Amino acid sequence: MAAGLPRRMFMVAGPPDSRAVSLTFDDGPHPEHTPALLDRLAAHDIRATFFVLGRNAEKHPDLVRRMSAEGHDVGHHSFTHGEPATTSARELVAESWRTARLLGELLGRRPRLFRPPHGKITAGKALGLWASGQTIVLWNQDPKDFSCGSAEALRAWFVGRPFAGGDVVLLHDVHPYAAQAMDAIAVAVRAAGLGFCPVSAWFDSPGPAASARAA
Numbered sequence: 001m002a003a004g005l006p007r008r009m010f011m012v013a014g015p016p017d018s019r020a021v022s023l024t025f026d027d028g029p030h031p032e033h034t035p036a037l038l039d040r041l042a043a044h045d046i047r048a049t050f051f052v053l054g055r056n057a058e059k060h061p062d063l064v065r066r067m068s069a070e071g072h073d074v075g076h077h078s079f080t081h082g083e084p085a086t087t088s089a090r091e092l093v094a095e096s097w098r099t100a101r102l103l104g105e106l107l108g109r110r111p112r113l114f115r116p117p118h119g120k121i122t123a124g125k126a127l128g129l130w131a132s133g134q135t136i137v138l139w140n141q142d143p144k145d146f147s148c149g150s151a152e153a154l155r156a157w158f159v160g161r162p163f164a165g166g167d168v169v170l171l172h173d174v175h176p177y178a179a180q181a182m183d184a185i186a187v188a189v190r191a192a193g194l195g196f197c198p199v200s201a202w203f204d205s206p207g208p209a210a211s212a213r214a215a
């Protein structure tokens with residue numbers, strides 16, 4: 001489905017000539033794991049992208065504001081994380097509007113990055129999202145942190161992995177592992193000669209922003 005579509009509409013990975021990797025965190029905010037993760041990201045000067053659930057953003061508005069204040073992209077990931085197979089295009093778009101409106105109230109601007117639950121999208125759902133100006137963001141690197149069972153297992157996935165510029169890594173801030181493994185993640189990516197950028201850097205100002213972040 002990505003074939004031929006501009007990255008502004010449908011992104012699986014960033015430009016291969018980017019010198020940065022994008023870390024993305026789904027399903028939060030979580031009252032314990034998200035602050036811990038934000039602390040580690042700040043310690044390593046990493047700007048990332050969060051795809052928050054509306055129902056969790058509603059419960060933890062201060063964490064959403066903190067994400068944005070610390071330079072991260074805040075995208076959305078539906079309100080309820082409904083099962084894609086039983087969620088109609090109409091329902092998904094309605095949830096995306098509900099979450100976008102909530103984030104707009106919290107942040108003063110509507111989000112434009114959307115990650116579909118489980119990465120499942122249909123043409124009908126995509127058309128509804130594009131009609132409201134959303135960029136659909138998937139990923140090309142999946143360490144499956146939700147099933148790692150320990151930070152050590154997640155660290156092991158990152159160490160020595162041949163990262164490439166433009167990689168988009170799927171992680172979750174409703175588990176403790178990403179925060180606990182962040183020191184090793186920062187070292188592993190930088191050892192590959194790459195830096196970090198939020199996904200919006202790849203279409204806001206292609207190249208220079210991502211390169212600057214990699215420096």
Ligand SMILES: [Zn+2]
Binds near residue numbers: 026027081
């Ligand atoms: Zn999710």
